[in-house]
Amino acid sequence: MQLGKPVVELSGPWLARQKSRLRERRGHERLWAEGGGPDHRPVFTDRVIAALVILRFQLPHGVLAAFYGVDRSTVTRAVHEIHPLLAARGFAVPGEGGLRLRTLADVFAYAQARGVELRIDGTEVQVRRPRADKPGRRAFVSGKRKQNTKKASVISDDKGRALWTGAVRPCRMHDQTALKTDGSWDLFTQYPEVKTQVDAGYRGLAKDFPGQVTAPPKKPGKDAPAEETDAWEEARKAQPSAQIPVEHANAEHKQWRPLQRYIGRREYYDETHLAIAGLVSDRTAMR
Template sequence: MNLGQARAAMSHYAFCGLPAEHLGELAAELATRWQARCESGRHERRGGSRRREAGAGPKYEMVFVGRLLVTLVHLRTGLTHAALGVIYGVGSSTIGRAIGEVRPLLAERGFAVPERPGLRLRLRLRTLEDVFAYAEAEQVTLRIDGMETQVRRPQAGRPGRRVFVSGKRKQYTIKTTTISDGQGRTLFSGAVRPGRMHDQTAVRTEGIAEQFRRYPDVKAEVDAMPVS
């Protein structure tokens, strides 16, 4: 398989987790918001309106659909930035920027309620409270875990550099608290935190303990141990 075929394969359900129809809908939905966010960032950096004509200046190394795909594949499979960079012929820093741009757009969109296709565009799980209310109403046992992803070594001399060193993996990582249902379908993905932070600390910081007090009937498994 050559690199062109590998890039095409990234849009397959096995890699990105979405059927082709839904992937197209998602790309169309997020592309305008991504462009607006990019333009807003440029406006803030330059301190005013565009000084050159539209289209001038450096070009993106990856189009938006490519950025969306690497983000989905990374979140679904855990492929590193370096591996995805090889497939797309760009540096790992470009992959990191792409994921950093697209992931917030996905988080704002929320997660679809499982097995409720008719409500996909009207009812989404956007907050922890949404997830716990859903779990209580549907008697769903939640699975809570800290997902670690390897990242590039922070620049030498950067304050707080050591907090990204994972005590478990002995690598520079970031950690995200993820909540899924009994079938492994993601319901919530929390804030990105340094890899050195312990899973239990991340859970407390995320506000999950407070949700258990508000929804005492909700049961969950953390590190294969049931809690409620």
């Protein structure tokens, strides 16, 4: 990904947010002419670079503060200005110049229009453990990983290019429940030609939309005939192959340090995950 692209893309929204914030703080329009007043330091391009470096390597803010010769709080403020803008960019579409997918409805509309078969899966990342006296602490405890994690749902095409990441939630919420809460059930009804491959965790989705969603069959009972058991075994072995593209999409996201283990505050995890996923999509869309 070229640096100039996000700098140009984010400069307008960033400047508009700064003007809005200052207007709200003053309570009136600016009195000085444009260009008056103190300059932003570091400049906008350096703020974007600092935010991207922290996204990629999860460096302490104090390291970049020392590099730019500013206070640590200045770098922290710059990061919290840039990361939400990166998270709101959406996902680049393969072969479609400036088109970006920002919502789940965009993904379904694109898949139906282009005949793309989707892949759906969930991913989880270890986060900070909540304080012992904090309500809802158990919601972050993963029964699978025995750690405190947050989950996200990922949708990719059959070539492993992520088209959407969202439904970020504490790990106790099931993958299928998160998608249902985000409105995927209504979208499958609205876009009846969309096809998707899922794993066993989304078997309820396949049950409700048998012509659109393909999931591995349920394991037959002990008294089932040999033919049924053999058919299930064959389908069970074929299913991971169908899910490989979305697993590759997850793996590309986790090359970025924050999605290997997130050490920041949990309330900033969502925008961090979405910002990384959007940046990765810029590269994968060129495949």
